[in-house]
Structures are given as structure tokens and as C-alpha cells.
Amino acid sequence: MILFLAARPVTAPPVRPAPRRRARFHPLARFRPLAPYRRIFAVPGTRAFTAANLLARLPMGMLSISAVLMIAGSRGSYALAGAVTATGLAATALAGPWTARLIDRHGQSRIAVPATALATLGSLSLLLCVHYGAPDWTLFASYAATATTPNTGGMSRARWAHLFRGDPAARHTANSFEQAADELCFLLGPLLATLLCTTLFPEAGTAAGAALLLTGVLLFASQRRTEPPVTTHTASHSPTRSPLRLPGLPPLLGTFLCTGAIFGSLEVVTLAYADAHGIRSAGGVLLALQAAGSGAAGLLYGALRPGRDRPGRRFLRCTAAMAALMLLPPLAATTDSPAVLAAALLLAGMATAPTMVTGMDLIQSRTPPGQLNEGMTLAVTALLSGIAAGSAGGGWAVDHLAGAGTAYAVPAAAAALALTVTLLTHRARPGRRVPAL
Template identity: 70%
Template sequence: MTTSGGTLVLVSRKREPDPTRPPGPYRRLFAVPGARAFTAGNLLARLPMGMFSVSAVIMIAGQRGSYALAGAVTATGLAATAIVAPWTARLVDRHGQARVAVPATVLAVLGSLALVLCVRHNAPGWTLFAAYAATATTPNTGGMSRARWAHLLKDDPAARHTANSFEQAADELCFMLGPVLAAWLCAGLFPEAGTLVGAGLLLTGVVLFAAQRSTEPPVPDRTVRPRSPLRTPGMVPMLAVFLATGAVFGSTEVVTIAFVDGPAAGAVLALQAAGSCLAGLAYGRVRRTARLRTCLAAMTVLMALPLLAAAGTGSLLAVAGALLLGGMATAPTMVTGMTTIQRITPSGQLNEGMTLAVTALLGGIAAGSAAGGWTVEHAGAAPGYAIPVTAAALALALALLPARTTKARLS
């Protein structure tokens, strides 16, 4: 407040930031030199992960008129990824991210381009399977980013927790936006647009990510032949937990699509991903983290909400709200699980260890999708929500067993 020419004038003053207030955890995270650069490239490369399957289904079904063929092709690609991805990750650990990720991505992009040409020119059906299987060399971009954080923040467990929470939120965001972008490109431009744009984003993002050499983890001593992370105490039980957790995701997706039975299914599933994304960011701000078994117990309870909503009310809004709440258990569970994987995996094999976890997760998604689809067909959509609850309870039971049978502590 001041005076001007005898007139009282109100003047707004800009509030200055409090110099005594410490910066938030995410601000401190991205203050690490080079963090913003490699994160930007990695996010660009990760967005297509949610685009490729949807784009392939739309493209193949639109050109060949068969959803069965489209589903079989994408399932073959998933199976090939489960086999090839751990070997790609092992090469990344042994020879460095930049030396392996770029050529592996080039091979995967060539596979995507071959798929487009085969579909476009009505090549024999077997060529579609071969082309899509070639995309299995795609490196685990999320795992490579987490490995960089683990290297940069090796002496700061709290900051690593924040980084893992951010990475999980980024995963959810990409898998929420990717299918929407793919569907829009395929429907709005031409059927092959989703695959072509996804391939371009993947190659550009990986090249930009690999160019940030200052933050790349060092290559371990090659004279010592490391044993497989599968032989690490606690790894196999953890992979079993990830397998059951994947079944939660796969069955929820299939059952929800059947329950909604319309174009709103994508929006309803996006609510679940949005809940997980928000929970992941919030989880990264807390100083005290929960045990894995606690997260799985919360997931089991929250995943019962869609079952109660569907069976008790049959209301789409009620189910959508329940999925939003259920999704909030996803990110904390995945963050805690991945942190455990990082802790029990030898430092020079982080990419392979995390890729094994992702492979188990993908296997669980496939099994959950099959179980959810069978239940919907034989019992109906509402009872189908019992499958995610059962899978979550199984994951919890598996997480409780290793505490007695191995030296690894699931925390």
C-alpha cells in the first residue's frame, strides 16, 4: 500500500521464495547434473511402448479383417520379447547402454517397418509373425533409466526412492497416453501411422538418451564372468510375485473392457492408470516407505472394490471410481518391488535383473488376460473382477513366503 498524489493506491507485492525452505524431493532429483537430459530422451523413447500393440492390432485387423490374426501376431511379439529381452539387457550390462541400445533399437525399428510393408502389400501371414517378432530386440528403456538413477544416487537411498517413484509414474503416464495417441493416429491419418510414429519416437528417444554419456553407468570388469541374477538369493521368489502382480493388471484390463463393452472402456482404464500415476508421484515424496507385503495387502483390498461395485451396483460410474482407487495401489507396489529387485541384484547386472522382473510381469499380464477372458465368457463380466483380487492375494501370499525360505528380506 502506498500513496500517489494524495491518493491511496494498493500495490501487489510478489511473494519472494523462502530461502530457508529446502527444495522438494523432485526438484532435488532433477538438479542432479545430466538428469533432465537423459530423462527427456528416455520419456520420448518410452511413450511408444504403449503404442505398438494397439497400432499393430488396428493396422492388421483393418487391412486383413481378422482380430484373431492381429491378436496372434501381438501375442507372438510378446512371447519373443520375453525370450530376447533378458539377453539384450545382459548385453547392455556387459558392454554399456550406448553401445547396445542403439543397434538393438535399429533392429526393432526395422522390424516395425517390415511389419508395415508386409501388411501394406498383403504378404503371407507368416511374415507378419516374423516381422513383429523382430521388434523383440527393443531395449528396456525404463530399466536403463532406473539403472542410471541407481548409479547417480548410489549413496542416497531416499533420492533413489523418489527416482523409482517418478519412473513408475512415467510408466503409467506413457501406457495411459500411448494407446490414445496410437488410436488417434491410426483412425485420423492412416492405419500404419501409429506404428510409423511409434518407431520414429523410439529411435529418436534412444539416440538422445544414449548420447548422454556422462550419466551412463560404468561397464563392470569383463574379466570376471558374473553368474545369472536368477541365482541371486530372493530373485526367483520376487519374480513369482511379479508374475502374480502382472496377472492383476492383465485380468483387470480384459474384464473392464468386457464390462464397459463400448468406446468408454479406454477412458475407464485410463482412470486406473491416472490413479497409479498420482499415487506414484505422492509416494515419491514420503520419507518412510512401506514394505512390499504391505503394498500387496493394500492392493488386494483395493482391487476388491471393482468387484463389489460391479456385482453390487452394476454402475459404470461406480466401477470407474473403484478402478481409480484400485489403481492407487499399483505404483507403490511396483516402486517397492523394483527397489527390492535393485537391492538384491548385483550392481553390474541391474539392467538384466530389472528386465527379468518386467518379463515376469509381462508373463503375468498374458496369463491374467487369458484367465479374465475365460471367466467373462463363462461367468460374466462382473464376476470376472474376482480374478484380479485372487491374483493380488496370490502375490501377497508369495511375498510372505520368502521371508522364511530365503535370506532376502522383502521390504
């Protein structure tokens, strides 16, 4: 099914109003959570590119932790492993938008495959350098080469945006599904990487992640019938103009930066909390509960029809809910009960996915179609930068504050900062409107 090809492009079928029928009362008549998802996956080609993209996206939760386990196990230094992965993260933040710009200009199939091949060679080079004891600088150079990995989630969202460019409700459902898929990959990826590296050999996680990435991108790129067409740029909209100069986009990226800080600090603080309470092996389970809550909320949010209010106002409400629910972990940490903290993390995660979904909806509406991949990659870059800053801030708080429980104030503060940025930039600014998708 994944290899099903066709030459002609696919567009979403027109939606015709259903014939009126006499209303009959039934308590569950209007609650059909799977109906919106059946509708978007009824479009030919969507199941094929989604399956291929999920295969390509799973390594995003594998490669980083696999590199840490591989380097630390071989060189005996977590500091070196952390420095190498941080270098790769910084390189990705720099190279990612350029790769996305090339994809927008020349198409997904022409750019994603060679970019992924180069990134795969970087992963294999890292594996060989670690295995054969090459100098430390080769590890940094090899991992930096993986920065050309294309934003697979952004390419999938771009296809949904093209197929449903005239249907905001369907785009909302598709973005919700994509956010839940991200959460699933970040939930399963570390578990699979740890299992491979600890049960087989230290290099197994990196090798499997590189193979899955290359295979998935090849299959995804072969789905030409759903690929968005390359937009011809005009003199009024130069292809060299960065989306950062578009009105309304920088404030969104600021909120994404703060949201990334929530994720980064929450991960470090939770692992430290589990270690301090003698349940180090349960740290991953606590983080999985947060991701599970976010993924479930994302799927439910996608099943609901968006309200008639403006997306900006809906985004404000989502960030407010995220800031409120992120107060639960520091409160639960005062009880000194891991079970209470687990429940708090599950509830806290339920506001992050709706915030991300609504934010992606806004980015798609404020970015021209010819720069959609670049715009969404900038959002991912902001998230990655926030994760790096949040990890550093969470680690500092664990070491310098009174215990790991107190350090949960860092993700709560990051959520409050995200709400502040959204509040300060909520008013619509005058200026040229960006063409809607």
C-alpha cells in the same frame, strides 16, 4: 537441452545437513511434495536423459495396439492380430534378458542403439507386409524381430541407481517418478495410437511409434555423462551367472508375475464390462482412471521419505494394500453402475504403483551393479508374462462366468496370489549378501 553432452561422468552431490534453525509452527511447513523431485533433478544431466527416455518410452504403449488396429483393419481378423502380438510378446520375454545382459557388459550407448535399430526395422517390415498383403507368416516374423527393443525404463532406472548409489531415499524418489512415467506412457500411448490409426491411416500408429522409439533412444544414448560405467567382473562373480540364481530375486519375480496378471485381466474384463453396458467407447476412460490413480499414488509415494522398517516388510504391506483395494472392482460391479466402478478402479490403482516402486527398490538392492539392467529386465519380463496370462484368464472368465462383472474376480484373485507369494517368501534367507548399490 536434450543434446547437451559432456565427457566426464556425473555423480550425485554430497548431501550436507542443513543448519539448525529455531522451529516455527506452520501447518504446511513439512509438506513439500516437490522437494524430493527437485533434489534429484538438480543433478546435472538428469533432465536431459529423462526427457529423451520419456520420448523413447512412449511407444511401449503404442506399438501393440497399433499393430492390432493395423492388422485387423487390413486382414479383417482380430484373431490374427492377437496371435501376431502374442508372438511378439513371447519373443520379447525370451530376447529381453539377453539384450539387457549385453547392455550390462558393454554399456547402454553401444548396445541400445543397434538393438533399437533392429527393432525399428521389424516394425517397418510389419508395416510394409500388412500394406502390400504379404503372407501371414511374414507378419509373425516381422513382429518377432521387434523383440530386441531395449528396456528403456530399466536403463533410466539404472542411471538413477548409479547416480544415487549411496542414497536410498533419492533412489526411492527416482523409482517412484519412473513408475509414474510408466503409467503416463501406458495412459497416453493407446490414446495416441488409436487417434493416429483412425484419423490418418491404419499404418500411422506403427510408423509414429517406430520413429519415436528410434529418436528417443538415439537422444538417450547420447547422454554419456550419466551413463553407468561397465562393471569389471571378477572370478568370484562370473558375468555368465544369471540373476535368477541370486538369493531373494525369484520370489520378487513371482510377485511381479502375479501383478502383471492383475493388469492383463483388468484390461480385458473392463473392456468387456463397458461393451456389455453399451458404453464401449468409455472402456478406455475406465482403464485411464486406474492408470491415473496409480500414477498419482506413485508420485505421492515418492515424495514421502521411506520408513525405517526393512524394504521387504514395506513391500509386504504394499502387496497387502493392493490385494485389499483390488476387492473394490468386483464389489462395485455388483451395483451394475459404471460410475461406481469408475471410482473403484481409481481407488484400486492407488496401491499398484507403490508396490511396483518398492519391488524395484528391492531388485536394485539384491542385484549386483554389473547386472542391474538384466535384473530389472527380468522383472519386466515377469510382468509381461503375467499380463499375457491375465489377459487369457480374464477373457476366459468373461466368456464362461456369469457376466463381465463377475470376471472381476480374476484380478482380485491375482492380487491375492501376489500377497500369498510375498507372505510365503517374506523371511530373510541365509546366504551371501548381494552388494548394495
